[in-house]
Amino acid sequence: MAMANLQRRENGKWRARYRDQTGKQIARHFGRKMDAQRWLDEVTTSVVTGQYVDPKAGxxxxxxxxxxxxxxxxxxxxxxxxxxxxxxxxxxxxxxxxxxxxxxxxxxxxxxxxxxxxxxxxxxxxxxxxxxxxxxxxxxDRRIMANPCEGTKLPTVVRTKVKPLTTEQVDVLYDKVPDELKALVTYTAGVGPRQGEALALARDERLRLLGTNPMVKIDRQLVTTRNGKTEFGPLKTKASYRDVPLPKVVVVALNAHIATFDVGAGELLFTLNGQPITRQAFGHVWRPAAKAAGLDAETGTGMHALRHYYASLLIRHGESPKVVQARLGHATAAETLDTYSHLWPDSDDQTRAAIDSVLGTAARGFGDCVGTGDA
The missing domain is CATH 1.10.150.130 (Tyrosine recombinase, N-terminal domain)
Structure with a gap:
């Protein structure tokens, strides 16, 4: 600080002033000398510690x-x-x-x-x-001294348990969407992509429908820009980039869709009126189908409900959290468990069954102790 001083004015007030690092003079008036000195001391400290903020910057x-x-x-x-x-x-x-x-x-x-x-x-x-x-x-940027958002008390977010769709609800969705999107329902329920990932599916090297190991490579998504146009964008996280095996039912549905709608090489599989599907356009055709299928706050009313359905099928058929994580493109297994842990078989029952399956037949003498209360 180039200069700092106190001066008592004729009206009895104290003027505290200093020159900042650019040579600009800044002054304030106080009724008491001690208040003026305290202000100058605070400014001096902020300059020395590198925390100085120009009052005009904010x-x-x-x-x-x-x-x-x-x-x-x-x-x-x-x-x-x-x-x-x-x-x-x-x-x-x-x-x-x-x-x-x-x-x-x-x-x-x-x-x-x-x-x-x-x-x-x-x-x-x-x-x-x-x-x-x-x-x-x-x-x-030294525009302000402190962030006024620090310490804000935010409303509590209550995490609700995912309630997967039933297969009957998936069937209703399939029946109610336009013909050109029926295969989209089957694809999403059978592969679990996010909406943008599904809408970016094209007939190119990413989609392998032939051979003994049909697969889809998910490495982009279709996004809707502010002006209502669509473009391809990167995925949500690094873990979102993945290869997902295609079940036979999905392969059949996609082949039929390609043949029915004459999807050419390199073209998007799912379009409306021949155009890439924007979020707004998709919402118009999805909402009536979702309502007819009984989608609600518990299941989720968006297309994401089909992704939850896919995850529930994997869990029901014994896939591990790591496999489910990989198929969904979650960043960590913890994210998968936070979302779907309640869908895995009850661990208490599994523990009892594991012990009973061994000791119940191999160690008959244990049966004499059952129910005695001995610790």
Whole structure:
């Protein structure tokens, strides 16, 4: 700090002033000398420790800074569109025109409470996380001294257990979707891709329908951009890139679909009116079918319900968590277990059956002890 001093004014107030690192003079007035000195000491400390923030730097509006931040992020197209939507719909109406430095933690808490009255707790958490990232960047840029999102009490997210569809519900979905999407239902129920992964399926080297080991390579997804167009994008995580074996029922369905709709080499298998399927267009044809099949909050009302159905079939037929993880493209087995652990056979029953299967026949003498209460 080039200069710092205190001066008593004719009106009795104390003027504290200093020059910042650029030589610009900054002054504040206080009624008491001790308050003025305390302020100067805080500024001096922030300069010495490298935490100095120009009081004028935080006057940029949240919207202006957030837009600069957003455009600089390295996001997948779908993630970039999601961040833009969350900021535009939920953050900018409440915070957009406010100066960054003027936004208080109590105001962030009040904003979160208002959102909680109409949005799911998980959605509120996502929006708050995006806004917090903007403020964190502003702290690093020395625009503000602290992140007002720190310490916010968020609504509790209650994880609900996945309730898989029944095969009868899958059959209804198959019957109710347009003819050009019937094979999509079979493919998703029999392979378990995410929606964007399924809609990106093309008749190319990724899809192997011939031979003794039919397989599909999942290495891209179809995403809908903000302007309503579609494009191919990278997958969710590194683990999402995977090869999945194709069951016979899926091979038959895809071959029939290719023949019926004359899908050419390199073309997408699933289209509407000959065009790649956007999220909006897919929603229009999916929602009536989902309603007819009785999809609800427990099963999930989106196409993701078919992915859960696929996972439940693997578990029911004895596949391990690691195999289910690999087939679904989860980042870790822990993610798989967090989602589907309740679908695996009860471990208590398995423990009893394992012991009884051995001791119940090989060690007959143990039967004399059963029910005696001896520890």
């Amino acid at each position: 006057q940029v509006t949240f919207r202006a800074y957030a837009e600069t931040w957003r455009k600089a992020q390295v996001h997948r197209p779908s993630s970039a569109a999601h961040v833009e939507t969350m900021l535009r719909r939920h953050a900018y109406p409440a915070l957009g025109d406010r100066a960054m430095a003027s936004i208080l933690p109590s105001e962030i808490q009040a904003w979160v409470k208002r959102m909680s009255e109409g949005l799911a707790p998980s959605t509120v958490g996502v929006i708050h996380g995006i806004v917090s990232s903007v403020f964190k960047a502003a702290v690093r």
